[in-house]
Amino acid sequence: MTERTRPPGSCLWCGRPVPEIGTGRRRRYCRQSCRQRAYEQRHTTREAGLPEDAVVLTAAEVESLADRSYLVRCAAEDVATAVAEGADAAELGELCAELVTLARDAERIR
Template identity: 50%
Template sequence: MSESASHPVRNACTWCGREIVESERGRRRKYCKRSCRQRAYEQRSLTEGTSISSDSLILSPDELTSLGDRLFALRCAVEDLDTAIAEGEDRNELLVLSRNLVVQAKEAERLR
């Protein structure tokens, strides 16, 4: 099912993971802004001539720790929702937990 021009296409920046909203016209953008495109170019240049694949994602220790923290928060949000469902929580509580889960998932998706 294809989206019409009235429904914007959504995809994620290949560098930082932020959402890119654009029309269906033209080629899809890979990066949300010029700085992301520049960082990706720099990484490709640094890996050129090495055994590291050009499409590898290289994270600093701080970035890796941050990603781990966001994934842990996401897992906790999933467990909270699972527990609430098992305990028969009311619809409003489940809605709050569900929205928190979406927020944590979007945050975890961000790579930088």
């Protein structure tokens, strides 16, 4: 996620909200560990000769991202099924809330 594409106030590394603390420059990372991972990523891509905006993910990170995407698809299918079966507004509201929660989680790359 680059500074230009990330939502304002979210961590450059993980996408979580970055707390506003005091005055001065706006923080770019939510935690020191995210800042460290971003540094390691920049260093690794530079050494490997990859483009600066390249994203390197481990197999576990790719699998986790695929799993989260699958959960979003399943939740969307649940909403579609409920609509087709004429579910009431309360049930649709619960399903949509779950879908939004899963989609937010799936936005995280790591």
